[in-house]
Amino acid sequence: MDLAVDGRRAFCYTASHAFDPGKPTLVFVHGAGLEHSAFGLQSRYFGYHGRNVLAVDLPGHGRSEGPPLPTIGAMADWLFGVLDAQEIAAASIVGHSMGALVALEAANRRPERVERIACIGVAYPMKVSEAFLEAARKNEQTAFDMETIWGHAPQVPLGGNPNPGMWMYGDTLARLARLAPGVLHGDLKACNDYASDFAGVKCPVLFILGKRDLMTPPRAAAALTQKLPNAQVEVVELSGHSLMAEAPDDTLDALVGFFSEIRTDRPGR
Amino acid sequence: MAGPKYPDFDTLALHAGQSPDPATGSRAVPIYQTTSYVFRDTEHAASLFNMERAGHVYSRISNPTVAVLEERVAALEGGVGAIATASGQAALHLAVATLMGAGDHVVASGSLYGGSHNLLGYTLRRFGIGTTFVDPRDLDGWKKAIRPNTRLLFGETLGNPGLDVLDVPAVAAIAHDAKVPLLVDATFTTPYLMNHFGLGADLLYHSATKFLGGHGVAIGGVLVDSGRFDWEASGRFATLTAPYEGFHGMDFEEESGTRAFLLRARREGLRDFGACMAPMTAFQILQGIETLHVRMPRHVENTRAVVAFLAKHPQVEKVVYPELESHPDHALARRLLPKGAGAVFSFEIKGGRPAGRKFIESLRVFSHLANVGDAKSLVIHPATTTHYRMSDADLVKSGITAGTVRLSIGLESGADLIEDLDRALNVAAKQAAAKP
Numbered sequence: 001m002d003l004a005v006d007g008r009r010a011f012c013y014t015a016s017h018a019f020d021p022g023k024p025t026l027v028f029v030h031g032a033g034l035e036h037s038a039f040g041l042q043s044r045y046f047g048y049h050g051r052n053v054l055a056v057d058l059p060g061h062g063r064s065e066g067p068p069l070p071t072i073g074a075m076a077d078w079l080f081g082v083l084d085a086q087e088i089a090a091a092s093i094v095g096h097s098m099g100a101l102v103a104l105e106a107a108n109r110r111p112e113r114v115e116r117i118a119c120i121g122v123a124y125p126m127k128v129s130e131a132f133l134e135a136a137r138k139n140e141q142t143a144f145d146m147e148t149i150w151g152h153a154p155q156v157p158l159g160g161n162p163n164p165g166m167w168m169y170g171d172t173l174a175r176l177a178r179l180a181p182g183v184l185h186g187d188l189k190a191c192n193d194y195a196s197d198f199a200g201v202k203c204p205v206l207f208i209l210g211k212r213d214l215m216t217p218p219r220a221a222a223a224l225t226q227k228l229p230n231a232q233v234e235v236v237e238l239s240g241h242s243l244m245a246e247a248p249d250d251t252l253d254a255l256v257g258f259f260s261e262i263r264t265d266r267p268g269r
Numbered sequence: 270m271a272g273p274k275y276p277d278f279d280t281l282a283l284h285a286g287q288s289p290d291p292a293t294g295s296r297a298v299p300i301y302q303t304t305s306y307v308f309r310d311t312e313h314a315a316s317l318f319n320m321e322r323a324g325h326v327y328s329r330i331s332n333p334t335v336a337v338l339e340e341r342v343a344a345l346e347g348g349v350g351a352i353a354t355a356s357g358q359a360a361l362h363l364a365v366a367t368l369m370g371a372g373d374h375v376v377a378s379g380s381l382y383g384g385s386h387n388l389l390g391y392t393l394r395r396f397g398i399g400t401t402f403v404d405p406r407d408l409d410g411w412k413k414a415i416r417p418n419t420r421l422l423f424g425e426t427l428g429n430p431g432l433d434v435l436d437v438p439a440v441a442a443i444a445h446d447a448k449v450p451l452l453v454d455a456t457f458t459t460p461y462l463m464n465h466f467g468l469g470a471d472l473l474y475h476s477a478t479k480f481l482g483g484h485g486v487a488i489g490g491v492l493v494d495s496g497r498f499d500w501e502a503s504g505r506f507a508t509l510t511a512p513y514e515g516f517h518g519m520d521f522e523e524e525s526g527t528r529a530f531l532l533r534a535r536r537e538g539l540r541d542f543g544a545c546m547a548p549m550t551a552f553q554i555l556q557g558i559e560t561l562h563v564r565m566p567r568h569v570e571n572t573r574a575v576v577a578f579l580a581k582h583p584q585v586e587k588v589v590y591p592e593l594e595s596h597p598d599h600a601l602a603r604r605l606l607p608k609g610a611g612a613v614f615s616f617e618i619k620g621g622r623p624a625g626r627k628f629i630e631s632l633r634v635f636s637h638l639a640n641v642g643d644a645k646s647l648v649i650h651p652a653t654t655t656h657y658r659m660s661d662a663d664l665v666k667s668g669i670t671a672g673t674v675r676l677s678i679g680l681e682s683g684a685d686l687i688e689d690l691d692r693a694l695n696v697a698a699k700q701a702a703a704k705p
Contacts, residue, residue: 016518037526044524045321062526063501142273149273157276157344158284162323164331165339165535166350166528167285169275174349174496174527248323 001054002063005081011036011063012082013055015047024115025088026259027079028055031097031121032187033147033176035062038096041163041248042255051259054091056082058099060183068186072098072194076105080113092116092259096244097216098191101126108200118206118255121213121241123220126191133192136185143184144176153212153240161245168245198227205231206258208251210239232258278345278461279562286340300552301333319517320524320536330539334548338555342481342491345460345558346473349496350531352539353489353551357456357476358384359544360490364452364472365389366542367534368506369420371397376414376421378405378435380428380668383655385454389423405433406597411440415447420505422449426465427457427591427611430651430675431668434591434598434605441469448503456480456642457611461565466495468605472530479642480612483557483564487550492534496527509533564644567680569609571646574683575676575690579616584624584694584701586617586672612678613641618694620701621661621671625650627700628674631693634685641677646686649675 001019003010013028013036026046028039036043036055047053058075060068069075079102083091092115095103100119107114135143148169156168176184205228209218218235225231234254239247276284290299306325308314316322325331339351354360365375377389379402389400403410405424415422422444424435437453444451450471455463459480465473475481477489500509500522509529512518516536521529539545557564573592580588587595591602591610602610618624628650629637635648639655649655652671656664661671678686 013523016512016520035526037524037528040525041321041323044319045316048319048321063523145273145275149275155288157281159288160286160333160337161340161350163350164323164325164333164336165343165352165531167340167343167348170343170347171349171496171527173347177497178499178527252322 003082003085005078005085008059008065009063010059010065010078010082010085011057013037013043013053015044015053017047017053019052019086023050023052025052025054025083025086025091027082027091027093028053029075029079029093029095029099029102030056030058030061031099032191033061033179033184034096035175037062039094039244042094042244042252045252045256046259054082054086060180060186066180068183070186070190072101072105072190073109075102075190076109079106080110083113089113090115092118094118094120094255095122096120097122097241098126098187101191101194104198104201104205105194105196107203107205108196108198111200111202114203116204116206116259118208118258120208120243120251121210121216122207122224123216124224126194126216128188128192133185133188136188137182139181139185144173147176147184148172150214151241153210153238153246154214155212155238156240156246162248163245168242171245172242198224201228203230204258204261206254207231207233208243208254209233209235210241210243210246211235211237212239213241215241281341281344282562283559285344286337298334298337298552298555300548302548303332304328328548329543329545330535332545332548332551335546335551338546338551338558339491341555341558342460342475342477343493345561346455346493347464347466347495348473348493349527351491351493352531352534353477353491353546355490355544355546356488357454357474357478357490358388359542360474360476360492361385361388361454363492363534363538363542363544364474365393365398365421367508367530367538368450369398369508372418373398374416374419375400375423376411376419377402378424378428378433379403380405380431380433381425382429382454385425405435405440408436408439408443411443415443415449419447420449421452422447423452423454425454425457426463427613430615430673432589432591432596432598432610432614434601434610436601437463437465437468437470437605441471444471445469448505450498457613458606459561459565461561462569462606462608462611466497471495471498476642477554478640480565480568481558481561482554483561483642483644484553485640485643485645487553489546489550489554494528494530498530500529513537564680566608568612568678571680571683571686572609572612572614572678575678575686576614578687579690582691582694584619584698586619588614588616590614613675615669615673615675617670618672618674618697620697622652624697624701625672625674626653628693628697629653631696632689633692634681634689635676641675643677644680646679646681647677651675
């Protein structure tokens with residue numbers, strides 16, 4: 001579905017369902033350099049299980065018009081633009097990596113519009129190495145290699161993909177190859193620069209973390225999870241940073257458990 | 270944090286796609302000889318059918334053993350994924366059927382395996398898909414053959430029978446200018462000898478029966494997608510970018526982006542055409558792939574020795590192999606195939622059909638049969654077998670002569686292979702001398 005946000009095309013995957021104002025809404029926000037299909041299985045599930053799904057392509061990613069937004073705050077504000085375009089008063093948000101920071105910042109800025117958030121593969125602060133940033137700034141292949149290799153658990157290239165016949169490294173590289181130059185760098189810089197006291201985050205927060213995550217290991221999220229008053233943590237034993245692909249069922253089960261606490265008969269606007 | 274490093278080809282050939290079996294600890298890939306998989310409950314079943322969860326439902330669509338092969342070949346080729354099929358021909362058909370329908374059009378190299386030529390030139394035409402065949406070396410010919418309804422450019426990385434080396438970067442550029450993908454049959458080059466996707470191909474397939482399996486024991490194919498072709502931006506592929514009534518109105522590109530082609534190929538192509546691979550076959554082909562990086566250098570080494578021998582033999586009219594300077598694609602082969610131009614080639618024996626027949630019948634190590642890419646050396650004389658009904662003039666039109674002999678060089682001792690060929694050539698020469 002195409003929406004207009006700030007006068008530009010904003011694409012949202014809806015799992016082939018028309019928006020139903022009688023259903024609660026789940027917004028999915030992807031990580032650096034990715035797009036909505038990173039949540040393919042999980043977003044589809046909720047679309048067929050009583051939720052409006054808006055799996056967004058952030059500006060400059062996937063099918064949404066650019067330019068990319070330079071800060072996590074700007075992305076959070078853009079997300080409210082998406083809700084406004086659909087006349088949604090409040091929604092829950094699922095974010096992965098950079099998208100998890102966007103979810104946190106959205107809850108921080110407009111707590112009245114965010115019911116619950118699930119943060120997948122997140123750390124705070126989300127510092128990015130100089131070498132990674134510099135390679136991304138130059139749009140070098142090394143940056144895509146870092147994103148791909150560090151973005152998965154070490155066993156991924158030698159192990160079986162839960163999604164039959166797919167090669168996770170190849171998929172990530174193919175996604176990154178479609179990015180316009182500079183987009184990955186902008187995303188990584190936004191993560192690196194983001195700072196907040198999270199004072200406004202009062203809603204329930206679920207953290208889904210991969211024990212083998214090389215980019216955002218669970219220990220790097222510990223201070224954040226302890227700081228938030230209403231947080232719960234699920235650690236997925238065999239997954240790295242790409243939890244939706246590496247451990248799709250564990251990730252989905254955690255999300256289902258967390259969001260099943262929302263009544264599905266409550267209007268979303 | 271150490272710098273990023275991908276596992277090397279040799280390691281992927283042995284490990285990609287499989288962890289030790291979590292149920293038993295089995296190090297070897299288990300053969301999941303089952304048609305179907307028990308659901309945890311009805312909700313789980315519904316989620317699997319509706320693609321909300323990953324997993325297996327029915328072995329025509331996916332199977333754990335077959336999935337290891339698919340992931341391994343995808344890893345070796347650098348693709349997003351793969352689908353294993355009942356044969357290489359099934360892989361070609363699956364690719365075409367996923368991309369187009371009646372009224373659409375393919376531009377294909379004229380130097381193709383006979384089965385592929387038949388499929389495109391005769392069988393698919395009956396279903397409304399037309400093909401224009403072009404000289405693979407004629408880049409203008411490729412361009413001129415493209416029509417508004419063209420959906421695919423297709424060629425073999427090493428063509429039949431003249432071992433034309435497909436200029437993959439150039440033909441890929443032509444395809445991309447026309448907003449269509451390039452599909453290559455990579456059977457003769459394998460992922461070891463050519464970096465197909467790195468050179469610009471978008472899709473590829475193997476007859477896994479040949480070098481991937483490598484031992485002549487199983488028929489199979491593998492179709493691999495690079496994930497690099499942007500179907501949405503092209504605007505020419507309704508099968509991937511428009512809602513599909515056959516799967517709850519799914520728009521495959523919107524649903525899965527880089528995986529759209531494989532998703533439709535699996536969810537429609539395997540579901541409806543059903544040309545899936547059996548788990549035992551996948552296991553057998555995997556055994557071959559585990560030594561692909563060891564076998565291919567030896568295949569090439571033996572081939573070079575045999576080619577050098579034949580090129581100087583008085584009973585040989587000419588040898589057709591891209592590593593020879595006399596081959597029209599010699600320079601291209603050096604650029605695209607730095608590890609070697611494969612292990613299948615042809616030569617022309619003096620004395621025509623009688624000499625060819627006598628030569629074949631005098632060989633002891635080479636096996637006379639219709640296959641290539643085996644660990645054992647193979648030979649066939651088209652004029653007395655596959656093309657025996659053709660006149661000498663018609664043979665020339667097909668790119669061969671009455672004296673053309675095709676060899677697939679195996680892993681035996683190179684010296685023994687040369688001795689076998691030398692003896693058979695000498696017998697053929699005596700026959701030719703006795704019956705001029």
